[in-house]
Amino acid sequence: MSHTYMPGFGNDFETESLPGALPQGQNSPQRPAYGLYAEQLSGSPFTAPRGTNERSWLYRIRPSVKHHGRFSPLNLSQWKTAPVQENHDLPLGQMRWDPMPLPVTPTDFITGMATMTTAGDCAGQSGMAAHLYVANTDMVDDHFFNADGELLVVPQQGGLRFLTEMGIIEVQPGEICVLPRGLTFRVELMDGPARGYVCENYGAKLTLPDRGPIGANCLANPRDFKTPVAWFEDSDRPCRLIVKWCGRFYDTRLEASPLDVVAWHGNYAPYKYDLSTFSPVGAILFDHPDPSIFTVLTAPSGEEGTANIDFVIFPPRWNVAENTFRPPWYHRNIMSEFMGLIRGQYDAKEKGFVPGGVSLHNMMLAHGPDAEGYQKASTVELKPQRLENTMAFMFETRFPQMLTSFAAQAPFRQDDYIDCWTDLKKRFNGTPEGDWS
Template identity: 50%
Template sequence: MSGFGSEFKSEDPRCPQSLPRGQNSPQKCPYGLYAEQLSGTAFTAPRLENKRSWFYRIRPSVGHDPFKPFINSNVTCDWNEQEPDPNQMRWMPFDLPTSNNKTDFVEGLNTICGSGEVKGKNGVAIHIYVCNVSMNNRAFYNADGDFLIVPEKGTLKITTEFGKLHVKPNEIAVIQQGMRFSVDIDEPSRGYILEVFGRHFCLPELGPIGANGLANPRDFLTPVAWYEDNDVQYEIVGKYQGKLFICQQGHSPFDVVAWFGNYVPYKYDLTNFMVINSVSFDHCDPSIFTVLTCQSDIKGTAIADFVIFPPRWSVQERTFRPPYYHRNCMAEFMGLIYGKYEAKAEGFKAGGATLHSTMTPHGPDAQCFEQAFNEELKPKKVAEETMAFMFETCLELAVTEWGAKTCQKLDLEYYKCWKNIKKCFTGPIQ
């Protein structure tokens, strides 16, 4: 099933006609199922913005024991753990768990930075996940917001209440607020997560671009209904107010036989992104590469943008073509899925990251500038065999203790990549 923002419906073919006809919550559902609604917006949100889906499931999700704290977690929303640090930051690739340290997706969640107020549903968090085993009889949900998941290493086999999603590197998945899911893997896996509190991602407006371009709605894929009827002990882990909690229940949470609605998990293949790029002179702003956005209350300003820098043709005259040097009122967190980013010659590696904070200057390193300054300007394919991305936010990001110290991956010599930029000034005209 494909599309974005539309009304969907699906039923497991093992139980044909399991979707009730004409009534959301009938007195008696087909096959003796229970009706349950999952709401992603207020009941009274305008029709065009209202998000909800109906489940028809074997048991309602309410049947579980009390929640207790989930210990030994590196997930947080405490943005005061560390003193503020405006320096350019770069992390080398984050370590995968060792073979004698069995770590699943939930156990391998680590918050690296964030901002805002989770209780007030206004903010973002950026996490790194590393895992080497599947989630066994364990499910996870996020009561705080949406997860935009970017795999860098290893395919994620995500089972959701709506069905299954297989998400490989160079694809993304969005699991929206409250949706329960489990992650299976075949190999040690690593990736990035952008979380927005209490709001949802959407496609950016196209404006003068017109009807076509960037990410097209038809390329977003949603699951097909799939259920399991297992009476086994299951752990449910929930993220609530920035902390993890766990409870037990005596059956699988993935027992939804049929569903319909417009509040769904989805995936997207980044190779489907239609690049819009300059064919004359000057350098387009990186906003032209926005895949998904989550807007703030300030018009045209994002709580979070997900931006990619895919392979593309660059056809420009009289132009310095790599990203220009700049200072930004937004904060920019970048990651690399594969390849070699065009504005950094060395050091920025797949599975690592950079953070350029509000108004902290950044841009091409010395080697990249020298090459671009002297190269012949002609049509050129840039970022070949590369996919870099950026999480951008209007909020000022604070790095956690895990990001600054515990992970031990912060490159303290990152600033040196700009130290050898030469003075080219020729002086006034005589």
């Protein structure tokens, strides 16, 4: 990984794994070097404005038409696509799950994908799906691309190695990677069984949020996003390609590896980001800003300030505000929040919400600290506090997140989650001081 990638900023890269493989001065020469084929991968309409026009030129051993043979239907029953309104008996409410158990039978990154929620409409290119993945084996001779949307991968346990058309990306818990729509890849495990979260974005590509009055610095800085350098496989070993297209899955047999791009240039590429390089911004006197101040990436919806998706993190940081209830306040809002925990504790839910777990607070359903967290935060001495060993995140969307049958019926769902607010008591007693006993 050596290139700085600025999501949504139209920057252009070039990389080659053999000297002279990348043509200079033109994109499609009559006879590319090494006998390669020139091919364009477009991530936007041809006439999109320059700032959002995304495409890369790939110089490969075989063109992709050789990698798209006769397709057959494939059943991956736990991976769902919006719109989904499945029949289950679970009523509306705030919900939470323990970590999805690791598999005991051979399971790779694709077969271990299970959808928890869907939102919007894939065919209408709006909304998202939130998935969990577990894996205990590599994708051996299997490759995959998703025509429905880009994939934001958030590892929680175990590192993943993504071998893609445009190079290799390795991610560990505490890092993320984004795989653009249409990119072919396979996944290997770096250090044993793996578990994590995936946000499948059907809408506009993820990009860096505007900083507004924050100005030029802090939050996620463009220099910390990395794209891979060119790498290729010249392999004639038979393999398989799996495709997700409009919510359905297909596979086809190939005579050779599709990861055969020797050189590429452009601005449509996979990338990774280390969450520890996020620079939080917060209050330094009283109160605290909205959680949107922790947005790493956003997918615009077309309505200013209302995201198709926000990817928000709650990293280690200082709490310093005076006379302030410091954890997230009780609230209801129009955004639907799918939340996960990568490591440590979350300050508003110190018990029950564990690494690898999930909570879901859909639009206009009230949520906030549990009773124990509220009592602690209301009476603690307000000296500067360093929040350590924590990394929570949210996939937040303007659309309601519809629960799948898998999520509703999962044995690791916490049926008693709603009880975490039972002990919140009435403190109003008619005096300005209230009852804080």
